[in-house]
Amino acid sequence: MAFLFIYLFFRGKWLSFLEFDRLAWLNLKFSPHFFGAKFSPHIRDPERAERRPSPRYSQADILVQPKLSAAATPMSSPSYPATAAAVKLPCYSPRSRLHHSRTPKPVVSFPSSTPSPHAALAVNARGARRLVAASAAAAGHRRLMGSLTNTEGLKFGVVVARFNEIVTNLLLQGALETFQRYSVKEENITVVSVPGSFEIPVAAQKLGKTGDFDAILCIGAVIRGDTTHYDAVANSAASGVLSAGLSAGVPCVFGVLTCDDMDQALNRAGGKAGNKGAETALTAIEMASLFRHHLS
């Protein structure tokens, strides 16, 4: 009896009439939805996922996701690829072989040529799980990505607002330290000071159009006051930096804090929430390298 039980259990027949088979349960147990993406054996061991029963999925099942949600991204750094493929595979429960309309259980498989697959989880409104592989599933594509290590010869403009200088000086310091850490030469960095964040975009555009810079880093701190002035300045700075980059054809990186109070701002200028100046300097390096080496 015990052997029969074990046999049925491991054949996946156990309780299949209740739609609760061993594989379905294992899938749930090991699902990243349950324990967080980094504990998922399918993610940790892509080859294991590869070895699972051959799925019946077509190219149409591979959804290219332009963006990973921050919460679901195991490594959310500018240096990780933004493209991802979500692969839908069929459910392995015995019942589902008869009822293909059931929501498929997701497993990601990575091509063996994928150098370092990063995976993340996307959960839709119904709670159906879908694994998102940050490395594209299709082989043979070209992936262009800036490098953080090959910074030789890259030139940067930094536009920094003096308004809320106590904050922007810290952001600038973080950015300059990052440039130094990533071997950007001091003589390749030009810092332009402007009165406030509202003035950043026009200066960024002007710098970009000189053609002398690979990227422009824009630094400012907009802190909410009593009136709606905050919204005007914050929105103008954001859309202005975007337009500057688009019109100059040079990456203009948004390192402008938009905070409710000074505490929030200081926390992001070297306090407990890191230094956004340093973070955005990394983005500037990656974008500069991307444009210099791949998109020019």
Ligand SMILES: Nc1c(NC[C@H](O)[C@H](O)[C@H](O)CO)[nH]c(=O)[nH]c1=O
């Ligand atoms: N309130 C903040 C400003 N305001 C100043 C504007 O940016 C601008 O200089 C002025 O309106 C003249 O055009 N700037 C910030 O950077 N941060 C603020 O919180």
Ligand SMILES: CC(=O)[C@@H](O)COP(=O)(O)O
């Ligand atoms: C965002 C600002 O410009 C801010 O200093 C304005 O403060 P207030 O709204 O109190 O005038």
